[in-house]
Amino acid sequence: MLRALSASLRTLPRRPLTATPARLHTSQPAMAAFQQDPHDLLVIPGPIEVANSVLYANAHPSMSHVSKDFVPVFGDSIRMTREVLYAGETTQPFLISGSGTLGWDQVAANLVEDGEEALVLHSGYFADSFADCLQTYRAKVTQVKAPIGRAVTVAQLEEALLQKQKEGGSYKVVTFTHVDTSTGVLSNAKEIAQTVRRISPSSLIIADCVCSVASEEIRFDEWDLDVVMTASQKGLGTPPGLSILLASARAIDVYKSRKTPPSSYYGSWTKWLPIMKAYEAGNPAYFATPPVNLIYAYNASLKLITEVNWPSEVVVSxxxxxxxxxxxxxxxxxxxxxxxxxxxxxxxxxxxxxxxxxxxxxxxxxxxxxxxxxxxxxxxxxxxxxxxxxxxxxxxxxxxxxxxxxxxxxxxxxxxxxxxxxxxxxxxxx
Amino acid sequence: MLRALSASLRTLPRRPLTATPARLHTSQPAMAAFQQDPHDLLVIPGPIEVANSVLYANAHPSMSHVSKDFVPVFGDSIRMTREVLYAGETTQPFLISGSGTLGWDQVAANLVEDGEEALVLHSGYFADSFADCLQTYRAKVTQVKAPIGRAVTVAQLEEALLQKQKEGGSYKVVTFTHVDTSTGVLSNAKEIAQTVRRISPSSLIIADCVCSVASEEIRFDEWDLDVVMTASQKGLGTPPGLSILLASARAIDVYKSRKTPPSSYYGSWTKWLPIMKAYEAGNPAYFATPPVNLIYAYNASLKLITEVNWPSEVVVSxxxxxxxxxxxxxxxxxxxxxxxxxxxxxxxxxxxxxxxxxxxxxxxxxxxxxxxxxxxxxxxxxxxxxxxxxxxxxxxxxxxxxxxxxxxxxxxxxxxxxxxxxxxxxxxxx
Structure with missing residues (x-):
């Protein structure tokens, strides 16, 4: 009898060995058959059509950002964000009130110091903007451009990295736009990452995935990416207003070993890192008021994406x-x-x-x-x-x-x- | 007959003499008797209880940020924001996806250049944060502190301004927290503005009104303020996620005559000013995707505040x-x-x-x-x-x-x- 019990105990799922609590998947309030108003079909590259359950969550009664009801919703949203990107526990998500653009500020202000060098792979409009942002925070930017309709080739990337090596320098970050929303051009993220890691192992690999997360496969850990940044209103199917960023342990180390403080206030990880860690551990914390309703909505979206047993609407793996x-x-x-x-x-x-x-x-x-x-x-x-x-x-x-x-x-x-x-x-x- | 017609025409309201179109007050879709779920009474200093019509607007079907339906909603929100602050047409509102904190970045990054001086009147927690933000963007900060539970006195302010004058310098900006959310202390905005204008006429008067807009009377033009910044989730009764800022024509001039570009990317008025002007003029524009649903919600809130004839829920002057x-x-x-x-x-x-x-x-x-x-x-x-x-x-x-x-x-x-x-x-x- 004791043996049988102990055997059955062994088959129970183990608690994870990390300090991070497991995903809680807090229940949403019962969706009182909420149906959004009739409207035209929105098929632009974001915002996209949003599920009834997600809109209903966006109309959640107003809640305290430090309440025991809201904290696990935030924590779960952080955990599920990792799942969508196949990222492990050491990857740090940041969920911040703002548009996708704020992700560029986070990269430029936290990972690059005055005068450090950035290589920007240009496959459309958004690379110019990323370069502009990096320069605002005093980075030195080199762009490698593809013709309209093409992504930068591995050969071009290799050449740029080797050239910098010859000059005795290195790029602090290499950025690329996974899907450039202006052209619909998809870059090969895995190949870019491999190439950078091979030739310039100290460079951080920054993927602007605003228009690709949850519509393109992205394997954060396996592809060895350092930053993936996105926004709520594209493949993630939430209303706009949330800047979503994942940073590798390597990126966080680089940030932590900065000689100067981050050069943005609102985008500073010095401010946000303790907040994200606190909410994930189940404790409220305050730097700026999170977009509470939008986090409820994002949480509902993430369940539709990651929780195949979620009772409502269509969920696929x-x-x-x-x-x-x-x-x-x-x-x-x-x-x-x-x-x-x-x-x-x-x-x-x-x-x-x-x-x-x-x-x-x-x-x-x-x-x-x-x-x-x-x-x-x-x-x-x-x-x-x-x-x-x-x-x-x-x-x-x-x-x-x-x-x-x-x-x-x-x-x-x-x-x-x-x-x-x-x-x-x-x-x-x- | 002709005389009578011409007389009646004269009594018709005149078109305003500015280039700005009049407030459109676009109608919201019929509120299908939406009732938010039962919940605890939220009486913290923001977020606050949100009206059903506002939550319903937050659950608006997903819309293109450049659609002809959405543009006037954004434009009206800009115009109604002025009304709440008794601000005239020359005052420029900025509605940006982000928390109230982003307003500090806007001030620090657009109105102060490297090494310029800021005087921060300290009546609680939020003055320290504003000072921290100003320093992040390389301002030199002097703080005048009140004891806990008090606002800075006019005498203290006068002394600080005169001292700086004696040193042959001047403060680029003087900031104060109208209501410090940490203490509930209300500063006398009108008196502060008068004092600064009298002694240091070139200084910009920056009012952090995050916790006061729409619950305290603020007369932007009459009191001669230069910046009022706030957020959606306090007196304005909208879910959190919108940084709201108003800048005087004087502040915009100071920004325009900068020697160096703004030191933030996401908070840069160089990026946002054309966007705000375009939406107000009825044209879409793109720098970053606005928080479309939240703008619908904010628009609904503003109608409850400014539109005494609005058919639904309680509206007072x-x-x-x-x-x-x-x-x-x-x-x-x-x-x-x-x-x-x-x-x-x-x-x-x-x-x-x-x-x-x-x-x-x-x-x-x-x-x-x-x-x-x-x-x-x-x-x-x-x-x-x-x-x-x-x-x-x-x-x-x-x-x-x-x-x-x-x-x-x-x-x-x-x-x-x-x-x-x-x-x-x-x-x-x-």
Whole structure:
């Protein structure tokens, strides 16, 4: 009897060996059949369609940011953020009230000191902004540029790193945009990380994943990344307003060994690190008031992504999620090709899975396409890259629109696109 | 007939003479009788109780930040923010995703250059933080400190300004905390502004009004302030996540004549000014994704504050709002005095109207009071000032809890406080 009991005890799950409490997955209040208002289908590259349960959590009654009810919601959100990125316990998430842009400030202000060097891999609009941010905090920036529609090649990256080595220096950080929202170009994060680690092992590898987290596979630990930064309103399917960043233990060490204090106040990890650690350990702490309702909403989103047993709405495994995004992207690109629409990415392997950037068809422009899609209740985005802004448009296909296949959002977008192009062409030829 | 028509035309409201379009007050979608879930009464000094219409707006379907539906909501929010502060058209509001703390960064990074001098009037915890922020962006900070429970006196301020004058210098900015959330001490904003303008006319007057906007009267133009900064979750009655700042034309001029660029990226007015101007003029613009849902919520809050004809929930005039806050504050202080509870502010004229800080009764501590209030479904806040944190607690009485008198929140708090103190005293004496 004693033996049997002891044997069954052995099969119980072990408590993790870390000091961090296990994920609590606090329950949300019962969703009183909340249904969001009817609205146009939002298929831009973020914000995206948001699930009813997430919007309902955003309408949570006002709560104290230091209350025992809220603290585990924050703590769980930190833990689940790691899960989405396949990151282990030593990786430090930061959840801060702000837009995705604030992630750049965090990197520039905490990981680079005055005059230190940054290599920025440029595959579109957002690299210029990241470079601008790094320079604001007095970093010296070198950019390696890809032509529009391409990612920086490994050969280009190797050359830049070796050149710096020859000069006897090294880059403190190497940054790249995983999916550049302006072009839909996907960089090979794993390959970039391997190349940097091989040639310039002391450089921190910074992945701007604003438009890729939860729509592209990202293996934080396995790929040996140092920073992944994102925002709530893209693949994570939450309203905008949360800057989300993960830092490796290596990045935290580099930050801790700074000679000068961080050069931003609001973005300072000196301020935020104790707060994140406290909330994760189950204790409230104060530097600035967290966006309480948005954290409830983000928590609800994360459950939809990580908690396959969550009782409400559609939940799929992470692997299935990435497969569905690939499928949706392939479908849209195939339909666009059939219609004769060229996409911005020049290499199929470099086309994002959560969004597609398409040139307007020959002879047609935004005025021919966007209002017609709008008439059909479909909201897409115009161009963003300064050099070709008016020549293309962008379709987002992330999160709910892709994962909840019963919605058939992608099919609806394709069908409407076909109609709209045909209609516009017919009008031009008459 | 023609005469009559022309006479009636003359009585029509004139279009304003500025380039700024008039407030649009876009309608919110019909509130489908949304009722937030039952919850404890939140009476901390922010976040505060949030109206159903505001929470419902926070659960708005996901929208494009550049859509023609959203742009006027953002524009109106900018215009109504001015109304709450009695600020004219030349005052520039900034609505940025972030906590109230981000307002300090905006001031420090845009209005002060390396080595320039700042005078910080210290009436509690938040002055230390503002000073810390200013120093992060390389300002030279002088603090004038009041004892705990007092605001800095005009005499102290005069002395500091005259001393600097004798040294042949001047302060670029003078900052003060209108209501210090750690102590409930209210500074006399009007008097401070007059004193600074009289002795040091070139100094910018910076009012940290995080815990005072919409619960204390603030006359931006009349009092000749240069910056008022606040956050969404206090008197404005919106969930947290929005940094709200107003800058005078003088402050904008000072910013524009900087010799060096702003020393923050995310807080840079070079980035944000064109965005705010564009949205107010009815055009979308992009630097970082605004917190779309929160802007809908903030817009709904502002209507409750400024739009006396708004059809839903309780709306009072601004003047009435301030009167009600004074009344609530007086009521709570009278009840506390009757119970023998001393308040932190040492001078009645310096007690805030939106919150009250009370020392625990003789012989009692937080463990005697807070859990008992919690059992009665009332959430108050503990102490915050480092030097006496464990000796006092704080009650917030702002917004809905004060303005919607039918809720009788203030009476409920007073009744519970009486019961709780009696109960705790009884237990100690038995």
């Amino acid at each position: 992470l692997e299935e999620r990435f497969r569905l995004h690939k499928e949706a992207s392939a479908k849209i690109r195939a339909a666009a090709a059939e219609l004769g629409l060229k996409q911005l990415p020049l290499d199929e392997a470099e086309a994002a899975n959560g969004m597609t950037a398409l040139y307007y068809p020959e002879g047609l422009g935004s005025a021919d396409i966007l209002p017609r899609l709008s008439q059909r209740g479909i909201v897409v985005a115009g161009g963003l890259h300064a050099e070709c802004k008016d020549k293309y448009f962008r379709i987002g296909h992330m999160g709910l629109s892709v994962v909840d296949t019963e919605r058939a959002d992608v099919d609806r977008v394709i069908k409407s696109l076909k109609e709209v192009v045909a209609e516009a062409r017919a009008e031009k030829t008459t | 601004l003047e009435e709002r301030f009167r009600l806050h004074k009344e609530a504050s007086a009521k709570i202080r009278a009840a506390a005095a009757e119970l023998g509870l001393k308040q932190l502010p040492l001078d009645e004229a310096e007690a805030a109207n939106g919150m009250t800080a009370l020392y625990y009764p003789e012989g009692l501590g937080s463990a005697d009071i807070l859990p008992r209030l919690s059992q009665r479904g009332i959430v108050v806040a503990g102490g915050l000032h480092a030097e006496c944190k464990d000796k006092y607690f704080r009650i917030g009485h702002m917004g809905l809890s004060v303005v919607d008198t039918e809720r009788a929140d203030v009476d409920r708090v007073i009744k519970s406080l009486k019961e709780v103190v009696a109960e705790a005293r009884a237990e100690k004496t038995t």
